[in-house]
Amino acid sequence: MSILEVLAIIVPSTLLTAAPLIFTALGGVFSERSGVVNIGLEGLMSVGAFTAAIATLFLEHAGFGNASPWIAILIAAVAGAIFSLIHAVVSITFRADQTVSGVALNFLAAGLTIFLVKLIYNGNGQTPYIAHNINKISVPVLSNIPIIGPIFFQQVTYTSYLAIFVSFVVWYIIFKTSFGLRLRSVGEHPAAADTLGINVTRMRYIGVMLSGFFGGIGGAVYLVTITANYNVSTIAGQGFLALAAMVFGKWHPIGAMGASLFFGFAQALSITSQQIPYIDRLPSVVMMVAPYVLTLIVLTGFVGRAEPPKADGIPYIKGQR
Amino acid sequence: MPYAIEMKHIRKEFPGIIANDDINLQVEEGEIHALFGENGAGKSTLMNVLFGLYQPDEGEIYVHGKKVRIADPNDANRLGIGMVHQHFMLVEKFTVAENIILGREPTIHGRLDMTKAVKIVSDLSEKYGLDVDPMKKVEDITVGMQQRVEILKTLYRGSDILIFDEPTAVLTPLEIKELIDIMKRLVKEGKSIILITHKLKEIFEACDRCTVIRRGKIIGTIGIGETNPSDLADMMVGRKVNVRINNAPYEPKEKVLEIRDLTVLDSRKVKAVNQLNLTVHGGEIMGIAGVDGNGQTELVEAIAGLRKVKEGAIEINGNDVTNHKTRKIIEAGLGYIPEDRQKHGLVLDFSIGENMVLQTYYKKPYAFAGVLNNKVISKKAKQLIHEYDVRTPGEKTLARSLSGGNQQKVIVAREVDRSPQLLVAAQPTRGLDIGAIEFIHGKLLEEKEKGKAVLLVSFELDEILHLSDRIAVIFEGRIIDIVNPKETNENELGLLMAGRKKEEAQA
Ligand SMILES: Nc1ncnc2c1ncn2[C@@H]1O[C@H](COP(=O)(O)OP(=O)(O)OP(=O)(O)O)[C@@H](O)[C@H]1O
Ligand SMILES: [Mg+2]
Numbered sequence: 001m002s003i004l005e006v007l008a009i010i011v012p013s014t015l016l017t018a019a020p021l022i023f024t025a026l027g028g029v030f031s032e033r034s035g036v037v038n039i040g041l042e043g044l045m046s047v048g049a050f051t052a053a054i055a056t057l058f059l060e061h062a063g064f065g066n067a068s069p070w071i072a073i074l075i076a077a078v079a080g081a082i083f084s085l086i087h088a089v090v091s092i093t094f095r096a097d098q099t100v101s102g103v104a105l106n107f108l109a110a111g112l113t114i115f116l117v118k119l120i121y122n123g124n125g126q127t128p129y130i131a132h133n134i135n136k137i138s139v140p141v142l143s144n145i146p147i148i149g150p151i152f153f154q155q156v157t158y159t160s161y162l163a164i165f166v167s168f169v170v171w172y173i174i175f176k177t178s179f180g181l182r183l184r185s186v187g188e189h190p191a192a193a194d195t196l197g198i199n200v201t202r203m204r205y206i207g208v209m210l211s212g213f214f215g216g217i218g219g220a221v222y223l224v225t226i227t228a229n230y231n232v233s234t235i236a237g238q239g240f241l242a243l244a245a246m247v248f249g250k251w252h253p254i255g256a257m258g259a260s261l262f263f264g265f266a267q268a269l270s271i272t273s274q275q276i277p278y279i280d281r282l283p284s285v286v287m288m289v290a291p292y293v294l295t296l297i298v299l300t301g302f303v304g305r306a307e308p309p310k311a312d313g314i315p316y317i318k319g320q321r
Numbered sequence: 322m323p324y325a326i327e328m329k330h331i332r333k334e335f336p337g338i339i340a341n342d343d344i345n346l347q348v349e350e351g352e353i354h355a356l357f358g359e360n361g362a363g364k365s366t367l368m369n370v371l372f373g374l375y376q377p378d379e380g381e382i383y384v385h386g387k388k389v390r391i392a393d394p395n396d397a398n399r400l401g402i403g404m405v406h407q408h409f410m411l412v413e414k415f416t417v418a419e420n421i422i423l424g425r426e427p428t429i430h431g432r433l434d435m436t437k438a439v440k441i442v443s444d445l446s447e448k449y450g451l452d453v454d455p456m457k458k459v460e461d462i463t464v465g466m467q468q469r470v471e472i473l474k475t476l477y478r479g480s481d482i483l484i485f486d487e488p489t490a491v492l493t494p495l496e497i498k499e500l501i502d503i504m505k506r507l508v509k510e511g512k513s514i515i516l517i518t519h520k521l522k523e524i525f526e527a528c529d530r531c532t533v534i535r536r537g538k539i540i541g542t543i544g545i546g547e548t549n550p551s552d553l554a555d556m557m558v559g560r561k562v563n564v565r566i567n568n569a570p571y572e573p574k575e576k577v578l579e580i581r582d583l584t585v586l587d588s589r590k591v592k593a594v595n596q597l598n599l600t601v602h603g604g605e606i607m608g609i610a611g612v613d614g615n616g617q618t619e620l621v622e623a624i625a626g627l628r629k630v631k632e633g634a635i636e637i638n639g640n641d642v643t644n645h646k647t648r649k650i651i652e653a654g655l656g657y658i659p660e661d662r663q664k665h666g667l668v669l670d671f672s673i674g675e676n677m678v679l680q681t682y683y684k685k686p687y688a689f690a691g692v693l694n695n696k697v698i699s700k701k702a703k704q705l706i707h708e709y710d711v712r713t714p715g716e717k718t719l720a721r722s723l724s725g726g727n728q729q730k731v732i733v734a735r736e737v738d739r740s741p742q743l744l745v746a747a748q749p750t751r752g753l754d755i756g757a758i759e760f761i762h763g764k765l766l767e768e769k770e771k772g773k774a775v776l777l778v779s780f781e782l783d784e785i786l787h788l789s790d791r792i793a794v795i796f797e798g799r800i801i802d803i804v805n806p807k808e809t810n811e812n813e814l815g816l817l818m819a820g821r822k823k824e825e826a827q828a
Contacts, residue, residue, distance in 0.1 A: 178426035178433055185412050185423055192410035195374070196424035196474070197395040310414070318374070 008150040009272050010265070012136070015152075015160035017271070018264025020045070020222035022163035024242035025249065025256035026170045027080075027214030032251055033174060034207025035187035037313040039102030040087050041215050042239025043109030044080045048219025050113035051079040053230035054120070056130040056223075068132045069224035073159075073217055080216020081209045083109065088208040092201055095315035106239070114232055126231035134159055134224045159221045167257035174253060183207055187309035190316040200316050218242060248299060250306045262298065266291030323386025325350045325482055325513040326371065326402075331380035333366055335722065337714030340366040341377070342537040348482075350385075353504055353514045355524045355545075357557055358534035359754045360726025361712030364517045365407055367534070368484050371515075372404040373397040384482070403480025405471045407487045407517075407725045407752075408663060411459045417466075418442045418455040421473050445473055449503050461588055463614050464491045464661075472503070483507065484515045487725065489523055490752040493613045493780040494815075501527045519726075519754045521550040533557050558756040564787065565762035567606065569770055571790045574603035576639075577654070577743050577774035578624070583633035585619045585798075593619035595798035596633070601743070606765060606775040608789030608806070610782065612818050616798035617778050618660060621747045624776075625657045626650045627665065637743055651680050656741030658732055658749045660778075666732040667720045674702035674716040677735050709734040710757065725752045737764050744768055747778045762788060782811050796820045 024041050031038040055075045059068035086108070090101040117127055136155045143153040174180040185193040186203040194200050219235060227234050241263050248262075249255025273279045273287040326348040333341040340363040348354045356364045369375045371382065373391040382389055384400045391397050397404070411420050418438045427437040442455040451469040459467060468491055475483055485504075489497045504514055504527055516528060524531055525545060533540040533556050540556060554562050578601040587593035594616040601607045611617055622628035624635055626647040634643045637653045651657075659665035667676050678687050678698050686697045702716035711730045713723055720728060729752055736744065746765065750758045765788060768775055779785050785792055786806050794802045794817040802817055 176433055177431050178428050179431070181415075181419060181423060181426060181433060185415070188414055189410070189412045192412055192420075193423070195372070195394045195404070195406070195410050197393075197398050198424050 011151045012155040013268035014265040017267045018261045019160040019163040020218040021242045021260035022257050024215050024218030025245040027211035028246035031207045031211035033187045034183050034204045035311040037098040040105030043106040044215025045219035045239040046109040046235040047083045048076040048080045048216035049223040050230050051076040052220035052223045053127045069134050073220040076220035077213045077216040080212040084212025088205045092204045127229045129229045157225050171253040266294045327383040329381045332378045339537050352529040355528040355531040356517045361724040362534040363537040401481040403475030404484040413460040465613050481512045486517045567788045573605045577603050579636040581634045584631045585623045601774045603772045603774050605790040608785040608792040609778040611795035615795050654742030656736040656744040658746040660747040669721040672717050674698050676720050677702045705734040743774045745776045
């Protein structure tokens with residue numbers, strides 16, 4: 001097997017596993033840039049995945065065909081945004097501890113989604129499989145380019161490209177627009193923003209709800225491209241991985257994307273190891289822990305000290321000096 | 322003609338303290354009105370009420386004769402009220418231009434137009450003579466420039482009533498002169514200004530009228546033409562104040578601080594201190610005079626172990642402490658009053674008591690076997706609060722809620738009370754009222770008389786001239802001259818600080 005063939009296996013797989021992480025990590029960036037720590041990404045992904053499953057099944061039934069999963073992603077995004085309101089109300093309006101609120105969000109999402117699944121499917125612990133996944137395709141024309149084609153444009157889903165594209169859009173929004181400037185100011189020095197007439201509470205609500213929106217997309221993408229049905233173990237740690245990617249990427253959209261791709265790569269390596277010569281001889285246990293070991297090594301060794309937004313995690317109390 | 326601002330019967334209470342008690346304030350159109358009063362008198366509180374940051378418990382506000390309700394700074398901005406805060410309201414990670422335009426950004430279809438922003442800032446800065454570098458990050462600029470950024474923020478918003486809360490506390494004499502010129506120009510353009518300051522000189526140079534506040538109450542409003550500095554000072558403090566002068570004999574003892582060929586880089590990796598040599602003896606106050614940005618900050622931080630020494634050595638009492646941990650250096654005999662009280666001097670969310678034992682909490686009698694003895698800490702704190710006249714409901718109060726000057730007193734109390742072999746005091750009286758300055762000066766002189774070494778860094782040439790036994794002039798990271806305060810004056814010092822040689826300066 002040539003290097004080229006190995007890459008043609010690993011890169012598409014990386015892109016596939018990274019996409020949900022990218023979306024979710026971008027959500028985290030919005031929230032924490034506005035000054036609200038969001039441990040609840042995992043829960044937001046669960047809500048997104050659950051909603052996507054139900055919505056796709058419903059839409060398929062209603063005859064939307066191949067458009068079903070795409071519309072479902074949008075519905076899941078809205079569901080995520082609404083669910084994240086809980087975190088916003090508790091931690092911004094009532095100034096409760098943001099970590100505790102985020103953890104609560106995770107428990108609530110896990111319990112609620114499975115409860116609803118059982119309610120809808122007569123006690124069954126999982127949803128049926130959706131019929132219309134977002135499938136792996138070969139991009140017309142581009143996939144025929146020698147070398148690059150097989151690596152980057154075959155056996156991929158459009159959601160992966162979308163995720164990368166959206167990362168740049170988010171970067172633009174956060175660093176190049178007045179909205180982004182205000183969002184960051186609220187996460188760095190809310191009192192200063194307040195004296196300039198920026199509504200700190202409103203900006204933080206928007207930040208948190210965007211994290212719900214993108215977390216919902218992340219969960220939905222995971223469902224419609226990878227698992228195709230929702231059960232207890234559908235979302236098991238991806239949200240935390242996305243959180244790590246956000247930190248690893250230094251609260252920067254492009255950084256978060258890069259980190260997500262790296263985590264995706266680590267997972268792809270373990271998933272595809274059976275197909276890759278030499279590596280396939282290693283015991284499977286090694287390949288299963290490899291992503292995490294690799295992550296730890298990179299986190300400790302190669303990334304400098306990451307500095308969060310200055311007011312990240314600190315409730316803003318007007319008139320306190 | 323109606324007043325630009327009229328505040329009637331304003332009352333504002335905080336837990337345990339009435340910060341404003343039935344305050345009446347009238348500011349005429351086009352005047353510079355001074356607010357003068359002791360630390361903790363309630364000046365900032367009153368201005369925060371006017372700016373919409375605090376809601377008064379009682380009272381009414383009229384702007385240009387119309388009764389208004391100012392619920393938040395947005396309302397204040399809309400009414401043309403701008404405020405330069407005592408503690409900067411700047412986003413350190415943002416550039417100067419970003420800080421100024423924040424909230425009112427020039428955009429093209431939602432995209433930030435930074436080219437335009439930079440141009441707006443440069444134009445404003447040129448128009449009012451406020452020198453700033455629009456592209457630099459705020460965390461990399463001097464305190465003086467940060468202040469100018471704050472002023473530009475209000476000018477950019479086109480405010481016609483400007484509140485300056487102690488703008489000059491962090492400025493150098495030259496910058497103060499410039500600021501006063503700017504204020505006069507602004508008033509000519511039809512703006513009205515409220516200026517809070519503790520410096521009489523500025524009031525008499527810049528202001529038309531002055532309102533004196535003491536312990537939350539109005540003492541009176543007086544035209545500047547009808548009074549004189551010493552009467553005004555007495556009116557504020559409620560007793561006679563006198564200027565402390567170092568007239569104890571100069572009898573230097575053994576070396577306490579020795580600095581050899583010291584080189585320190587600033588945050589941009591440029592040599593801020595360059596091959597500097599300096600010796601300070603017991604029983605002397607060594608003043609460091611220099612224009613802001615000539616390496617004073619970095620020198621002091623290097624001594625305190627807060628900034629890495631690139632080359633050279635620092636010895637305290639003969640022990641090499643170069644690049645040692647701050648605690649080690651403190652144990653070697655350092656006391657340190659930092660320039661930036663909120664960043665390096667205090668833990669704002671700790672109580673006053675806890676702040677008072679920050680270097681000693683782990684030792685007897687404050688702790689035993691790792692457990693704090695709160696009774697002893699409280700007792701110590703109470704004693705220092707009393708001795709240094711910190712205005713607060715008690716030692717359990719958070720440092721954050723203290724007025725600016727009282728935060729400073731807490732630091733000075735902590736450092737001086739330990740009576741260290743070497744006391745490094747950077748701008749020790751910044752933001753203090755006249756009475757408190759008199760007191761702190763007395764304390765520094767006492768330390769000297771006890772045979773301790775004092776290194777005093779200050780932009781106040783008066784302070785340097787009155788207290789020092791020797792004055793080291795720092796320029797571009799080097800000590801270019803050491804002069805005897807009795808044989809020099811402000812003019813000569815000013816020229817030396819600008820980098821002139823002594824012969825030139827005297828000519
Ligand atoms: N947010 C707050 N919470 C609690 N106490 C406060 C608060 N703001 C001010 N105070 C108290 O109100 C009093 C007046 O404070 P203020 O800051 O107005 O004084 P000031 O006149 O500006 O003094 P300085 O010259 O030292 O700045 C002080 O005793 C202060 O501790
Ligand atoms: Mg004040």
